[in-house]
Amino acid sequence: MKKITVISGKGGTGKTTVISNMAALAENLVLADCDVDAPNMHLLLKPEITGERIFKSGKLAVRDESKCTECYLCLEFCRFGAISANFEINPIKCDGCGVCAAFCPAGAIVLEEQETGYIYISESEFGPMIHARLKAGADNSGKLVSEVRKEADKVAKEKGMELILIDGSPGIGCPVIASLNGVDAALIVTEPTRSGLSDLKRVLEVTRHFGIPAMVVTNKYDLNEGIVAEIEEYCWQMDIPVIGRIPFDPVVNQSLRDGELLIRYREDSKPAQAIKTIWQKFKETMVL
Numbered sequence: 001m002k003k004i005t006v007i008s009g010k011g012g013t014g015k016t017t018v019i020s021n022m023a024a025l026a027e028n029l030v031l032a033d034c035d036v037d038a039p040n041m042h043l044l045l046k047p048e049i050t051g052e053r054i055f056k057s058g059k060l061a062v063r064d065e066s067k068c069t070e071c072y073l074c075l076e077f078c079r080f081g082a083i084s085a086n087f088e089i090n091p092i093k094c095d096g097c098g099v100c101a102a103f104c105p106a107g108a109i110v111l112e113e114q115e116t117g118y119i120y121i122s123e124s125e126f127g128p129m130i131h132a133r134l135k136a137g138a139d140n141s142g143k144l145v146s147e148v149r150k151e152a153d154k155v156a157k158e159k160g161m162e163l164i165l166i167d168g169s170p171g172i173g174c175p176v177i178a179s180l181n182g183v184d185a186a187l188i189v190t191e192p193t194r195s196g197l198s199d200l201k202r203v204l205e206v207t208r209h210f211g212i213p214a215m216v217v218t219n220k221y222d223l224n225e226g227i228v229a230e231i232e233e234y235c236w237q238m239d240i241p242v243i244g245r246i247p248f249d250p251v252v253n254q255s256l257r258d259g260e261l262l263i264r265y266r267e268d269s270k271p272a273q274a275i276k277t278i279w280q281k282f283k284e285t286m287v288l
């Protein structure tokens with residue numbers, strides 16, 4: 001079984017459009033949407049949710065009013081200023097450090113694990129899909145990505161699937177690293193802008209650091225062919241295969257506006273044809 005993560009280094013490069021359309025061309029795959037801070041693959045693939053579980057992470061101090069003697073020690077010790085003068089604990093400010101619970105002489109404070117999101121097991125037209133939603137303001141998205149990955153591995157093994165296609169988060173932080181952990185390759189979708197090139201270099205540093213083979217696709221390449229030349233020159237120097245270019249076409253945004261997959265919305269469009277070619281090269285490169 002092969003595991004491939006599609007990442008972008010920055011948001012807005014068209015990563016989810018590429019992965020969603022590739023999913024529609026693939027067979028025997030499990031999809032994992034690990035862009036847990038802003039998941040949107042489900043909007044295009046419209047999966048049916050068949051299972052759901054709560055994701056818990058992080059702790060929050062909870063005070064038992066009946067035991068509290070109002071000694072003010074917890075206010076004194078909380079360096080996050082999370083406890084107000086009337087002893088209410090602000091869940092946004094509380095870091096879950098546990099100092100208040102440790103020093104409370106009345107044993108009136110306990111730390112409780114928080115429900116910070118949901119993991120969904122779904123069936124899409126193209127195969128099982130695991131996705132998640134983090135509650136607003138919740139952190140630990142890297143841990144949630146790992147949980148989505150574990151669930152995807154389990155489903156892929158149970159159903160004998162050959163490929164897990166993972167939609168990673170933008171950036172180079174903890175959720176991206178969690179989405180790259182142990183994969184066979186990373187497909188990076190970039191765009192021809194200065195920030196696109198800069199973020200591509202940063203994300204390639206991450207894949208190189210973890211020894212993950214990478215491939216690059218440039219979206220909307222015809223908007224700035226000068227930078228495309230720089231991107232491809234950089235990839236050539238770094239020995240990174242460039243497996244395709246996708247042209248700009250307003251039809252891509254029209255398909256997104258209407259919530260449809262491009263390869264169905266306008267199969268004969270140039271971007272749809274480019275994605276099909278990329279999928280073929282991707283399969284050859286990955287020996288799928």
Ligand code: SF4
Binds near residue numbers: 063068073074104106
């Ligand atoms: S340290 Fe404990 S007893 Fe003292 S005010 Fe805080 S919760 Fe109440």
Ligand code: SF4
Binds near residue numbers: 094097100
């Ligand atoms: S757990 Fe830490 S951050 Fe939260 S209220 Fe207690 S001392 Fe403050």
